[in-house]
Amino acid sequence: MNTQKSKNLIVALLQETDRGSVAANLAAIEIGLREAAAAGAQLVLLQELHNGPYFCQHESVAEFDRAETIPGPSSEYIGGLAAELKLVIVASIFERRAAGLYHNTALVFDRSAAIAGKYRKMHIPDDPGFMEKFYFTPGDLGFEPIQTSVGKLGVLVCWDQWYPEGARLMALAGAELLLYPTAIGWDPADDDAEKARQRDAWITVQRGHAVANGLPLLACNRTGFEAAPDSGRGIQFWGSSFVAGPQGEFLAEASRDQRELLITTIDMERCENVRRIWPFLRDRRIDAYADILKRFRD
Template structure:
């Protein structure tokens, strides 16, 4: 496949999983009706972003890898004959939970998953309380491995992973044809407008840079809407949306604003080969001098 019709659902979410999933389904159906073959949903789209506070009762929201949310999305993928990349709060075992992306491939159902590797712990984003980092490397495979699908090899990463060039590079080196980032990011409403703009610009630039540095298209799905802080310690988070699809030179192919929407575009996957021929970053990497990258810091 050289041309991929890809789309993104950008939506608010509610505490009620049924309502949130129905909203996701509406977007998926709208995109499928346009001929979209691959649909990316945002991080934790079945619930509100519960990591604003630490609450052990929240663990009741978690599901097995092949639980109700995955099964719901798998049924949609079969019905609409599309590939869907969704997101779940995974209960792997008692006391062991992950922030997990699931890949549903047309009639095949669940064919792969990726457990978020980089876990933040910041005011309003207390994810380390809820999520264990992914450990696929410990299971005998690379920590960052593309998922082979009927529409190509997908380098699926999740939110905080998007700030790390190492993650994108390792996916590219393992043969990913496309980088995908389901995301939940927004502003602290108390920040000044200029600071909010700097944060959003940095978020956009870093992911477009992954496209450039690796010669790969990038898809980013972010949520929208204000979600209150259950602890009332802050004014909550205003999720800024701005989902986008970029080509292998970082060029915007489709871009959303801050409102609920869907967006889609056709991606020429063959351009990666052309771009890498004139900007051969993989060829010119000095792998003989990169050993220190495995250190925390060079003192």
């Protein structure tokens, strides 16, 4: 008989489109944060690079003008809202660390204007429409959860979500939630069957991380069509932000094409119960995994 008490955490994901300027995007974020706080949310996850468009569709040195120092104007603005509204907020900033040195960085605020912690995106894609290696230096902070008043947050960013190693290392360091700010979508030239396969794969791989680690998972994606700055075809971001429980079960899922504040409740005690019946961490054969450090087993 299960005698453990429920420990409920109300979370919110703010799925948005680019509003055309930093000021407009931050204003929309403020509205969403206030609505989340009014609904009782304790933790809010924002999408990747929420201050502007997904500029990585092309390579242009002019785009580096979008980057900010940390602390900087956006972190101070969002931190002020975290303090006022008593929210834990996971934000996403194009970080200017130094001249010629930039990162795709997630920031965590713990009901305070001060930055509780940050994570620099580790896996950097270089694919058609996603030319991030031109802009972002791979992260150097490792896979370290960030302690907050609602638990230890395993924050990763977008392309990281395809790699089981990142989720596992966060779990092994004591993360209690996995969170992924995201910007992913379709090439408009793809047919409907290919679009369905891509979206399903994105959802499935992350649900797998939840299952394999016995942890709830939050993924917040942007939505809407964003034209390419050059002659490219643009990207139709597919939204579909979701929250999964520790067995990969859907707790909430947003639409594919609408701005949406997705709110749900996570029973954090279920993780303990699930890990007792599916003790994956106990049964790992760490003595046999040395080859995982190789690029490929020739």
